[in-house]
Amino acid sequence: MLWTPTKDFVEKSNVTQFLTWLRDRRGLNLADYDALWHWSVTEIEAFWGALWDYFEVQSSTPYSRVVDRLTMGPGVRWFEGSRVNFAEHMLRYEGNVDEPGFYHLSETRPLGTLSRRELGAQVRILATQLRALGVGPGDRVVSYMPNIVETAVAMLATVAIGAVWSSAAPEFGVKTVIERFSQIEPKVLFAADGYRFGGKDFDRLEEARSIIAALPSLKTVVWLPYLRPGVEAPPVPDAVLWRELMDHSPVPGHLFSYERVPHDHPLWVVFSSGTTGLPKAIVHSHVGALMEMMKLAHFHLNLKPGGVIFFYTTTGWVMWNIILAGLLMGSAVVLYDGSPVHPGPDVLWKMAADTGATCFGASPTYIQILERNGIEPGRDFDLSRLESILLGGSPSTPENFAWFYDKVKRDLWVTSQSGGTEIASGFVGASPTLPVHAGEIQTRMLGMDVHAWTDDGREVTGEVGELVVTSPFPSMPAFFWNDKGDKRYRESYFEVFDGVWRHGDFIKINERGGCYIYGRSDSTLNRYGVRIGTAEIYRAVEQVDGVLDSIIVCCELPGGNFYMPLFVKLKPGRVLDEAMRKAINGKLRLDCSPRHVPDEIHQVPDVPYTLTGKKLEVPLRKILMGWAPEKAASRDAMANPPAIDWYIGFAEERKQTAVA
Template sequence: MVMEGEKLWTPRQEFADRSNIARYQRWLKAERGIDSADYHALWRWSVKDTAGFWASIWDYFEVQSDTPYRSVLQRPADGGMMGTQWFPGSRVNYAEHLLRQEAEGGERPVFHHLSETRALATMSWRELGRQVRILATRLRAMGLQPGDRVVSYMPNVPETAIAMMATAAIGCIWSSAAPEFGVKTVIERFSQIEPKLLFAADGYRFGGKDFRREEEVRRIAGSLPSLQKIVWLPYLDPQGAPPAMPDLVSWNALMDHPEVPREGFQFTRVEHDHPLWVVFSSGTTGLPKAIVHSHVGVLLEHYKLLSFHLNLGPQSVMFFYSTTGWMMWNLVIASLLTGSAAVLYDGNPAYPSPDFLWKLAADTRATSFGASPTFVQMMEKAGLKPGEQYDLSALEGIVVAGAPSTPETFAWFYKAVKQDLWVTSQSGGTEICSGFVGATPTLPVHAGEIQTRMLGMDVHAWTDDGKELVDEVGELIVTQPFPSMPIHFWNDTGGKRYRESYFEVFPGVWRHGDFIKINHRGGCYIYGRSDSTLNRFGVRIGTAEIYRAVEQVEEVADSLIVCVELPGGNFFMPLYLRLKPGATLDDALRKKINARLRDDCSPRHVPDRIYGVEAIPYTLTGKKMEVPVRKLLMGWPLEKAASRDAMMNPESIDWFVKFAQESTDYDWRGTAAAAKA
């Protein structure tokens, strides 16, 4: 049995010395006179001298700007984090930097791509640049201007990456939803930002089954009055005729235009606060938050993250299983900043066999492999040993993300894959499109432990009254601004929702909503969400999305849902219902509710169990008490989980107290012990 914190791996000296971060440290010493004895000294400097650190990132990666920046950062008048401007005066383009390696990359693969409808193939740097320039030129010809919104309802295929890069290249604002999202979920997101153009695919294949999306696209388009054009990708049926929809053009027709020479193409370099994309939160307290990031902020953060914390470079091949509705897809595409190739896969990760992704990793010579703790548990239960079955000699690092990792998760890689392996865990969020805590190739790996706080991220564990904790669990907070903070939320007048989301609990300090423990050596442990956002199998789900679907079922009067992280990377997501008089919670109603959630939202929104209750607990201000119920299920005593005095209907909590004590449908004990440590 592996113990938490047990040392599992120490980097070879040669591996550490040739790492990107070691090279950066040597550059800092030569160019800036900053001599950091080890990573921890480097981190302390990066958060103490915020301006000096981020200026060094700008210079080290030779960011291209039309004009020089006036200052590295400009804080608001109140001196807080919210509203900080980064590199004001600069004019950059994110897509231009993604394609900087095109000339040098030439015919070298930039994408290895595979799906359940397409065989494994590659796309070269030269071909990617050619297609991005053609598409960007056609978008300009359609009249799209910088600041216009372009959205996508497409799978994880090269065309989606090309569409994103072409959109950013001309200064338009990108947003993406995965094709498995239900119509309502997509409309709730895209209607907020009023897009002019929609990229849409005819469907997708998952687990050998086709899911056509013509009707869904028709309904989405009909609910977006701002939409002027649809670009149609015949993906499931390449020879199929486009549907009869107004203002629709096929992808193939759009791309059937002369090549645009690299020397003659102009990227639209935009101001420091110009939006790059809109990514959406999970919608816990209403409509999903439309989170806006800037070109310059994401560019600086991604250079740092991918180079220093994932150790990617021109010889790397990055693979992380993701859909286009998750920020990890953005990060996979961002790997191009380092000259790395990326692996794109659309389909079921365990189809036609549980070891399928390992075969893909071997076939593409992946150097970095992304996995979730749930995926690892599935591998272990299947008795798989990928290291014996496949040639994984190119593999250097593992990125475990999407949920808290256990010591057993780490140990499995060393037993079943290979012994000389940099196994890392990362944690961040859609809000920052990056990580707060993660890895560095110069530190050892300890079982279940995230190696360190990332450079430039002044992360701490705090008590509820703002005292710092070491070797104890507290709230994850960040005390210094960083470039990939949202520049704002879309349509958030006065920044009210932004402030409430991250700066209300500790004024002027970012509170992320995760439980974290930072030990005496700087290692980090994430213990799940401290707020009510559901985190299931690495995908954050909003409770409001589920309520909007469930409470339209005729028999349902009210509902409450929570998600509890369990030991071994598992989750328990129960749904509690108050039914209307005369209704009965039988199998037929359960099936009806699950079908509604699957169709309106996605399969991930379907709960593990459905229970009937007499009443749903509410606060005095009318908010459903999701966090207190979740804490009860994690083993917290009532007096620490909730205050009856703050409840609209105090007696309603008694059922949940009894349920948490007596239910055998889940085992929370490992998580409860961690949460209350």
């Protein structure tokens, strides 16, 4: 045990306030968080109905029922009959309107603030101009912009008028962006001319031009000269400049109407890559994301009016969507665009001190960088307002936790949380009423009926199993875009256990409810918190001259590290030399992103396949992580059984080298 909340911290927590509300308003006496969680997953309608009232959700019409069924699967309907708008709730907080809504910092701009009043004014202007451009409910609006305040304003304005938002980070390669956006046929594209990372400028003019050319559905391109503010050279002649859209008279709040939409109306499309085909285009609804994010921000992040939340992310990751939920609770959100270690490895901690951050978030990998550089934030900066740490993106270790208590401050609620793009939230996470144990995720989140199951569907405690969810929750995907009959949706989460969500993570839940995540159980790569589809890598690698076939895996290592080797089968007479390695890495960096570049590349005689033509990614990963080959892969299920022998030998050599 590393930390126990003080009595005062517990009493002032949002969890305790809700327990009091339930007692006073519902006559429900729940002793503690554990009792609250059990109630939330057994009395599902009562729990979510109580949250609707507790958060005073604004709807044009009352809902007819909380949920239409309690069995898991696509198509569960939440709060039918209601009409809400996600952006309206993001901007409705009635605190001091002159308090910051956003703090924003980048390698090209100094630290600045945007007040709640200014934020609302900008959103109303942009939303009004989007309507004037013919954008309406259901139209798709996409972004190829960095993590800057303009991107957040564009998202809120899009959502405010009932249009559907989607975002890609500017470090994504052209092909990666096109594979995402072409699926949803956007009407408007917001794009920036580039970004700066690690002191180096990355121009995106040509990339934007290529993306625009590949999206015939586009009617309007909005161009932001961000990297070079004085150079207004858009990628297409008829592009609209950001400043032109914003150079209009203010729109008074009482004259602006938010588009309140039905319960199942799409809010945004986020993308999570599988092992085959195009990235999954996951759609969340306004009411689903609203209910889930209010719950997450209020109870599991303990955000309050006057709080300040930061998490290091890019616009291509669902964490960007999630941290904006701080606005729902009256907290300010810190947006940062740039390298986490430039101009020095302490840049984010200086920013935390300057903004008065109360919640600081990053991945465990970032902590390793700080350790190597001898950074001690608690010694060098005023972090007196800091209350909590949010670790996410990959499994955390006891050493990660210990670092915060040693180098930041002793009285600190250090949390590790785990969820996914698919739900825009977490399955397991934190409660401010519980103690912190080294390397342990404190609890299962409210409303998340999470369990660890064996392969034959038996629940286990204190053992590693598959993370499953046995009851529905509002932020399940409303649907996948262009997924007729929910075929891909079902294959992704309901194919292994009938009527049960199998997420693809290994989890252990101990006797007191503490949780440990052990990485992916399926073949989607998870490298430093960024999920990567193997299909994206294969499409790029196998276009390189001389490459015949390939297979890639990512293994979680002790200390939060990762090992991602790529194995390539070459055409006859070709050899994997330095030139080919550079060509492969360059192709991955260009078409995908720097995160797709493997740690090593090895030439192999063959790539193992199943009898049904699928690459043996999961068995190969297990072999490299030390499983006995006969337990990791069945030769009877292989189309070419001898192919696996090379990899078994490779794994044994790695093991012997590590021992030596």
